[in-house]
Amino acid sequence: MTRGHPYSAEFKANLVRRICKPGGPTAYRVAVEEGLPQATLYNWVNKATRSAESMSKRNRKQRTPAAPQARRPQDWRPAEKLEAVVQTGRLSEEELGIYLRENGLHEAHLQEWRQQAEGGLGRAPSTNVDKQLRKENQRLSKELGRKNRALAEAAALLVLSKKARALWGDEGENT
Numbered sequence: 001m002t003r004g005h006p007y008s009a010e011f012k013a014n015l016v017r018r019i020c021k022p023g024g025p026t027a028y029r030v031a032v033e034e035g036l037p038q039a040t041l042y043n044w045v046n047k048a049t050r051s052a053e054s055m056s057k058r059n060r061k062q063r064t065p066a067a068p069q070a071r072r073p074q075d076w077r078p079a080e081k082l083e084a085v086v087q088t089g090r091l092s093e094e095e096l097g098i099y100l101r102e103n104g105l106h107e108a109h110l111q112e113w114r115q116q117a118e119g120g121l122g123r124a125p126s127t128n129v130d131k132q133l134r135k136e137n138q139r140l141s142k143e144l145g146r147k148n149r150a151l152a153e154a155a156a157l158l159v160l161s162k163k164a165r166a167l168w169g170d171e172g173e174n175t
Helices: 009-020 028-036 040-064 078-088 093-103 107-122 130-168
Strands: none
Touching: 009 028, 009 040, 028 040, 028 078, 078 093, 107 130
16 A cells, blocks of 8 residues: 555445445445544545546547437437337446436436337237228117117107007907
8 A cells, every 4th residue: 555545446436336325324324334534435425426427528528429329318219219218127226327317318208118118018009900890890889879779769659559559449449
C-alpha cells in the first residue's frame, strides 16, 4: 500500500456497491461497521458516481445516429419493443436503470410494451374465416329476429281469434 492510499480500490468499490445498492445499508451504518469516517465514504461514492457519469458521456458520444438508442420510444418497431421487453426481464434494478438511460426510455414504456406483448399472445390474428363466421352470425341473428317477430304476430292472431270466437260464438257450428 502506498502512502495516502491505505485502502485498496477493490475495498473501496465493495463499500460503494454496498451503499449504493437498492435497499442497502446507509453510509453511516457502513462507516460504523468498518470504523471509517462517514465523510470518507461519501467522497468514495461521489468519485464513483462522477467516474460512472464520465463513462456514460463517453459512451453517448460514441453512438451512431442510426442506433436505436437515438430514437424516440414511439419510433421503435414492434420487434424491437419485444426484444427490449425480453432483454430487460431479468435485469437488476441498477442494470435496468442503465438500460433505460442508454436507450432513452422510461420504465412506463417497458410496462406498456409488456402489456401489449401479453395481450397479443391472448388472441389469434383475424382471418378470412373469422370474417365469414361473423357475417354468417349476423345474417342468422337477423333471420332469427324476423322469425321471432312473425311468431309473435301469429301468436297474437291466434289469441285474437280465440277471443273473437268466445265473444261471438262459433258461427261455423250453426251453418
